[in-house]
Amino acid sequence: MTAVAVIGAGPAGLMAAEVLVQGGARVTVYDAMPSAGRKFLMAGRGGLNLTHSEPLPQFLARYREAAPKLTAAIDAYPPDALRAWSEALGEPTFVGSSGRVFPKAFKASPLLRAWLRRLDAAGVRFAFRQRWIGWDGEGRLVFGAPGGGATVAADATVLALGGASWPRLGSDGSWTAILADKGIAISPLRPANCGFTVTWSEIFRTRFEGEPLKGITLSFSPHRARGEAMITSTGIEGGAIYALSAELRDAIAANGEAVLHVALRPDVDHGELVKRLSVPRGKQSFSNFLRKAAQLSPVAGGLLQEAAIGAGHSLSAMSAEQLAELINAVPVKLMGVAPIARAISSAGGISFDELDTDFMIRKLPGVFAAGEMLDWEAPTGGYLLQASFATGAVAGRSVLRRLALEDG
Structure with missing residues (x-):
């Protein structure tokens, strides 16, 4: 035989x-x-x-x-x-x-x-x-x-x-x-099907490591993915990230970085979001106002704040129109690819x-x-x-x- x-x-x-x-x-x-x-x-x-x-x-x-x-x-x-x-x-x-x-x-x-x-x-x-x-x-x-x-x-x-x-x-x-x-x-x-590194602020990393972003849509150039992502101490990973990982990995290899955009409320029409954010805030803290008006989770609100600070802006100084645009296109700069030892595949x-x-x-x-x-x-x-x-x-x-x- x-x-x-x-x-x-x-x-x-x-x-x-x-x-x-x-x-x-x-x-x-x-x-x-x-x-x-x-x-x-x-x-x-x-x-x-x-x-x-x-x-x-x-x-x-x-x-x-x-x-x-x-x-x-x-x-x-x-x-x-x-x-x-x-x-x-x-x-x-x-x-x-x-x-x-x-x-x-x-x-x-x-x-x-x-x-x-x-x-x-x-x-x-x-x-x-x-x-x-x-x-x-x-x-x-x-x-x-x-x-x-x-x-x-x-x-x-x-x-x-x-x-x-x-x-x-x-x-x-x-x-x-x-x-x-x-x-x-x-x-x-x-x-492949991997996470990416992000230079989070110490406040954001400490508070939100291990927290999921749910019901989001990610976009990179013409590519889009719906699902969830997880904040890690060094960056971001999860199913929606994995779906775009090939394009993101190749872009980082070519350019040294890649900017991913996160839609935190993809199912809410832009006009409706502007309307909700135009309601007077009253005596609420701005974070509470965002949580109620836009129905953002704490980690989503934190990501929004992280993006605004990184761009040198203040969320509270933004118009309802600007806030609505940012909520559904939060830029996250990816600086590297997580090690292959942690990837789902190669x-x-x-x-x-x-x-x-x-x-x-x-x-x-x-x-x-x-x-x-x-x-x-x-x-x-x-x-x-x-x-x-x-x-x-x-x-x-x-x-x-x-x-x-x-x-x-």
Whole structure:
């Protein structure tokens, strides 16, 4: 029986292993961590968002410039297939109000446990605490381990080593040096779905760190995102920020900064907001007046004050018209990108030009790649996991075809 090594025990690697073992291959999954799916479990801490229910053309557009490279893989393993897979493991799914798809248990752990049991029953072998460090002179895989290294001869290899976000969970991007030494073109790994740094005043940071801005709309050039954001001690993060993170990150790389605009009351018509702010303040403090007239939360009022002070203005001296304009276009200057270790995911990776249509690395025959280590990125919403599962499935099927050709 042919032997296949899968390196990386995340969703892409485990899906490749499942496809391979079902096709009759003898599969060993290697991982540097003591257990499988650690980042997958982290992704499910707030509710495991497996995929999204939107129509496939819109779904594919979320992958931006990488969409043409991922279309065939996702067509072959679409969201409906992922939902059916989850249900077969005893975890039926449901569609949330935002169109996102979740297992009914809303957690990653029951799904992962059921999956690992099925893989074990099918004969997949796991080798943990095995850090892949490259190949030896005879083309065998080399692993470093606490008790001593090992070399492994495999008929084919699937690399599914992830990006570089949350490195303590196993995906630290160290594989980039190994492949670069083989002449493989790799786009630098960069934070994606990440937060940004802002030079808050000491008063604002002390008072509002950890406070959410809810029901806001963010805009940057033509791009807009609705949702929430969280004030941190060093800046701002959260779902609405993540939705614009690629554009913001690239602008900061090009210009050293980016100005984000925050609409604090996006659902209130400008004229209506002016009318509310034109009511006499009476003896109220200005902060109380804003809270009541514009229905601003304390953190929203604080952000408004932060912007006014930064521009050298006084909120209380502004006209109702000026206040209304500022409330729905608060400028926030982003000075940098939060570290990749804190990002939800990463951009960059193996250039698709290095792969054939079967996701095999052309310069390394018999070596396939899948998941987040490829050069694509996507917003949160189920798109990250969907592409990881789909590329893992394609890599597994491609290995089976290649081995069948070699055996024939």
